[in-house]
Amino acid sequence: MALLTAEHASFKDEPYQFAKAFVVDIGFQAEAEKVFVGHQGDWVWRVKVRSPGALSLSLVWGDWWLPEGGEVWIYNEEATVGAFSGHISNKPSRKFATAPLPGDTLTIEYYSPYWLKALPHLRISRIVHGYKPFMAPSTLGGPSGSCEIDVACEAGDWLDQTRAVGVLITQDNQKYCSGALAHHCAGFHDVSNHLVMFNYQVMQCGGSDQELAISYDTVHGLVEIASFSTSDFHLYEIVEPIPDSYNVYMAGWSALQTPTAPIVGIHHPMGDVKKISFYDGNLSQSCWNECPRNMHWRVERWSKGTTEPGSSGSPLFDSTHRIIGQLHGGSASCYNNEGYDMYGALWASFDKGGLAKALDPENTEIRGMDGVDMSVAKKSKGRRPAVKMQERI
Secondary structure: OHHHHOOOOOOOOOOEEOEEEEEEEEEOOOOHHHEEEOOOOOEEEEEEEEOOOOOEEEEEEEEEEOOOOOEEEEEOOOOEEEEEEHHHHOOOOOOEEEEEEEOOEEEEEEEEOOOOOOOOEEEEEEEEEEOOOOOOOHHHOOOOOOOOOEHHHHOHHHHHHHOOEEEEEEOOOOEEEEEEOOOOOOOOOOOOOOEEEEEEEEOOOOOOHHHOOEEEEEEEOEEEEEEEOOOOEEEEEEOOOOOHHHOOEEOEEEOOOOOOOOEEEEEOHHHOOOEEEEEOOOOEEEOOOOOOOOOEEEEOOOOEOOOOOOOOOOEEEOOOOEEEEEEEEEOOEOOEOOOOEEEEEHHHHHHHOOHHHHHOOOOOOOOEEOOEEHHHHHHOOOOHHHHHHOOEO
16 A cells, blocks of 8 residues: 555646556456346346545456447446446457546446347456545535636536536546547557546535536547647547537637637646636747747636646637647646646647648638537538547547
């Protein structure tokens, strides 16, 4: 446990680590003591795992294949995820990962109807022990600073944009950062087993504990499309289809160099639920490591709210409600309200980093696009490449 109690440095220019993955080898076997048969011949294989003291637990699957008709459920006394079916969850890589659930115990169930003859291929390769708070809103003792603002409290006319922001859970479910159907979290050679979590937010502002329900929805697997280290952007395509029921919004974007206030950041700080920050000043062009070239936007001091580790990669919007950059790093925090933040500029990624090939593959010379509901975009018969970009994170 010394490894878990050691302090891990957390900065905004790298993913926030909240968990440690432990190698295991737990595979599906039709052992009598693990199989429960129903009256009509339906049967359930059940196994329980425990990691004492964990604040959250999640699973990484080294082998995952479900026959059509079979289902997997994962649950404990706090929460449930599932049912997972083969139609959606089976991938060519035969890898899978499931989102963290609060607590130190998980029960895994595989259900088979009586008529299904095929058996699943299931093997857990890692149990991920959360040792920092994750999935607990700040109003219930969550980890982010007291000056952070829940989107449920002050989103106002930015509600559509909040639906575009998600959490990217990376590196065997040990780390995470923010993203907006467009950016960041660099340095991973294999993103095929990463998770994207949408709608991780409280549903009402304040109120009783019962009213502070947390919602989230996940999709699995990424493919890198483009990147540019200078402006610190990475563009990923999500492999698993995003269900319409997730009510996801595809944020607009702007590659112009003339942003106007108000400036808004939407993000997930310190493993917490979705937050919103406001800047009423004018952005200035600045540099990170590319000086004297200026390929970043600088937020001099947030007017309301702030960012923290875990906010990395989150989008910056200007008054047009379009993304103009993604968070690279900075000194701002609830403990440093005089601190600044630096966002990789979308115009730089577009002009210098190859992003234009993804956003404007037909070379129409457009420099921006408004956002749209994903369900509407799916039905649209317009320019598909720009819509596909908005399905990437």
